Amino acid sequence: MEMPSVYFDRAVTQMSQLPGVGRKTAMRLVLHLLRRERSDVELLANSLTDLVENVRYCRVCHNLCDGDVCSVCSSPSRDKALVCVVEDVQDVMAIESTQSYSGVYHVLGGIISPIDGVGPQDLEIDSLVARVREGGVREVVFALSATLEGDTTCFYIFRRLAGLDVRVTTIARGVAQNERLEYTDEVTLGRSIVDRRPFKG
Amino acid sequence: MEMPSVYFDRAVTQMSQLPGVGRKTAMRLVLHLLRRERSDVELLANSLTDLVENVRYCRVCHNLCDGDVCSVCSSPSRDKALVCVVEDVQDVMAIESTQSYSGVYHVLGGIISPIDGVGPQDLEIDSLVARVREGGVREVVFALSATLEGDTTCFYIFRRLAGLDVRVTTIARGVAQNERLEYTDEVTLGRSIVDRRPFKG
Numbered sequence: 001m002e003m004p005s006v007y008f009d010r011a012v013t014q015m016s017q018l019p020g021v022g023r024k025t026a027m028r029l030v031l032h033l034l035r036r037e038r039s040d041v042e043l044l045a046n047s048l049t050d051l052v053e054n055v056r057y058c059r060v061c062h063n064l065c066d067g068d069v070c071s072v073c074s075s076p077s078r079d080k081a082l083v084c085v086v087e088d089v090q091d092v093m094a095i096e097s098t099q100s101y102s103g104v105y106h107v108l109g110g111i112i113s114p115i116d117g118v119g120p121q122d123l124e125i126d127s128l129v130a131r132v133r134e135g136g137v138r139e140v141v142f143a144l145s146a147t148l149e150g151d152t153t154c155f156y157i158f159r160r161l162a163g164l165d166v167r168v169t170t171i172a173r174g175v176a177q178n179e180r181l182e183y184t185d186e187v188t189l190g191r192s193i194v195d196r197r198p199f200k201g
Numbered sequence: 202m203e204m205p206s207v208y209f210d211r212a213v214t215q216m217s218q219l220p221g222v223g224r225k226t227a228m229r230l231v232l233h234l235l236r237r238e239r240s241d242v243e244l245l246a247n248s249l250t251d252l253v254e255n256v257r258y259c260r261v262c263h264n265l266c267d268g269d270v271c272s273v274c275s276s277p278s279r280d281k282a283l284v285c286v287v288e289d290v291q292d293v294m295a296i297e298s299t300q301s302y303s304g305v306y307h308v309l310g311g312i313i314s315p316i317d318g319v320g321p322q323d324l325e326i327d328s329l330v331a332r333v334r335e336g337g338v339r340e341v342v343f344a345l346s347a348t349l350e351g352d353t354t355c356f357y358i359f360r361r362l363a364g365l366d367v368r369v370t371t372i373a374r375g376v377a378q379n380e381r382l383e384y385t386d387e388v389t390l391g392r393s394i395v396d397r398r399p400f401k402g
Contacts, residue, residue: 004271004290005266005267007248008256011252014245014249019233027291028291029220030252032220034253034256038253038254040218041249043215044215046246047216048212048215048242048246049242050208051209051211051234052239053208055235064205064206064209066206066207066208090228093204
């Protein structure tokens with residue numbers, strides 16, 4: 001498709017590099033931007049430049065942050081001896097929004113997945129082991145996806161932590177809130193029976 | 202959801218202003234950008250700034266262009282007496298990519314749609330009438346969507362052009378290429394019978 005403007009063409013090409021954005025969607029987005037106020041588009045462009053110039057990863061847990069150490073790691077009210085292992089920063093945000101966790105995090109930056117060519121050396125596993133080895137960590141909680149890759153990653157880290165004086169736990173799996181038993185898959189239902197807990201009336 | 206970085210938060214907020222991009226998608230896009238090379242993100246940001254600073258609308262047909270008059274209107278090989286009326290610049294690109302049209306365009310910038318509050322005064326209809334009134338236009342071809350809004354817009358413009366010395370046509374409607382008759386809707390099929398053409402064996 002011949003483009004009426006080199007600037008339009010360039011913007012479409014750049015937008016179509018975004019994941020899930022094809023050339024037609026990119027064109028629609030750019031046409032939308034052309035209809036917006038010029039200052040609005042400059043705000044968007046500047047926010048992206050500021051993003052790559054200013055966002056850092058926490059030296060301790062590899063969560064996103066603006067400085068050297070993230071807000072969770074630097075908070076005096078968080079329990080530094082309780083470390084939750086997550087795949088990426090979105091998981092940190094998801095757990096934070098539950099307001100049910102008072103410990104700190106360790107962001108792996110991915111999950112072991114041979115099919116995607118991601119091995120243990122591509123993830124922040126050595127730094128987790130070092131963190132535990134340095135002492136002061138009482139418990140490591142796995143909060144990884146309930147998938148084959150998640151289980152593999154948990155198992156690999158568990159073995160790496162063997163012999164160190166740390167408790168290793170994993171978040172509970174079971175029937176989700178508001179989920180009907182008849183629609184729960186067999187593995188989940190079976191596991192939720194095995195992992196049954198005392199009923200608090 | 203508490204944000205770990207003000208710059209991250211700002212970029213997510215800006216991206217979520219794009220049409221069809223919710224907050225979760227925006228977060229996914231921004232995390233993707235953080236994994237890209239810094240120079241790639243700067244290319245994207247600059248392409249958007251350049252876009253709003255440089256893209257103009259053609260003085261004659263309101264198509265996108267980088268200068269004062271678009272590449273179609275300024276081409277010596279195009280028939281300036283044949284004017285195709287389209288809803289927006291995407292339609293120009295679609296028709297151009299067919300390589301079946303040698304005339305010029307007139308981009309309305311929308312379509313008459315009372316439900317969306319778009320009336321004739323919001324569109325480039327006065328400028329089309331003026332363009333025809335000035336002379337030199339032999340034929341106006343409507344290439345608008347085959348919808349109620351498209352038909353309304355065609356009819357409105359047709360009445361505005363009444364009395365002027367210009368031929369008014371509309372693109373053919375009928376059975377699409379590779380479409381099976383049994384799946385063609387009744388209105389289209391009926392119209393394609395009424396509008397039948399001599400068969401060229």
